[in-house]
């Protein structure tokens with residue numbers, strides 16, 4: 371059944387995040403031959419419309435207002451609701467990012483619709499759209515279909531491949547004027563705590579440190595390795611609790627969920643709450659002094675040793691291969 375599906379794009383530092391392109395690919399599947407409409411919200415986002423189209427959106431609607439310069443749940447939900455009222459889509463796809471996790475339930479409540487969150491795969495099979503999502507902290511997957519009403523899902527970054535970029539693809543970029551009012555939150559300043567560089571939740575390579583790194587300085591060799599592999603640095607809660615790094619780096623049940631191509635766990639024991647955030651990574655390498663550490667149970671490759679010896683060695687070897 372062909373349907374119209376909206377995709378909410380996410381803009382960071384003036385660029386569309388990769389998860390937005392993955393969301394377009396998911397929307398293409400959900401549209402089943404129908405139209406995919408990108409939605410861009412901000413104070414000056416229309417220049418990004420063509421890139422959205424190059425990645426598969428058929429057309430793009432922008433809602434621009436200086437009150438939308440920074441994300442607020444009220445502002446964004448007003449803007450998206452206005453587009454929904456105008457377009458009357460049968461589907462809505464959003465990235466399962468901090469923004470998506472915040473705004474999607476609010477929209478679902480306003481729309482009195484269901485929401486399938488944290489989708490890792492989507493396929494059209496047997497006349498149904500089948501959504502796959504992890505349950506029980508990633509220990510099992512469930513498959514869901516929507517039998518009635520809006521198809522509304524958030525998709526986990528790094529799981530659904532974006533479509534091939536086609537710079538020849540063209541489409542309409544139009545703007546919708548929306549009166550943004552009654553904002554209960556005003557963002558005065560954004561103070562960035564995480565280090566600059568590759569975004570942790572979208573990184574293809576994650577080098578994570580645990581209590582085994584022993585200090586803030588102990589993250590130094592991990593940062594070096596991340597730099598060589600163009601990856602991001604993450605952490606266990608143990609490392610965050612010990613004040614070795616910021617909580618924005620925490621991976622796990624109560625932190626970020628990551629699914630990189632390569633996850634290197636350094637000095638992390640592998641508590642169940644940590645595994646909940648990384649066990650679906652494609653290749654897991656564990657470095658730990660303790661051969662009995664639980665992390666080795668989920669690792670594809672295990673190195674029993676001192677991380678302060680092993681990590682610099684890996685960095686040197688990768689440098690020879692990559693630089």
Ligand code: FAD
Nearest residue numbers: 580581582606607608622623624625637639643644659677
């Ligand atoms: P530890 O368990 O202390 O492990 C340190 C490891 O480093 C050990 O295995 C040790 O052998 C190794 N090591 C030490 N020195 C070296 C060295 N020089 N070289 C190599 N290896 C070395 N945790 C999370 O990570 N994320 C979460 O989201 C999360 N949420 C939680 C939610 C709840 C409700 C609760 C109760 C707990 C949660 N936790 C979470 C905490 C979790 O249970 C563990 O306490 C935590 O993950 C342990 O962190 P760690 O592995 O760094 O530390």
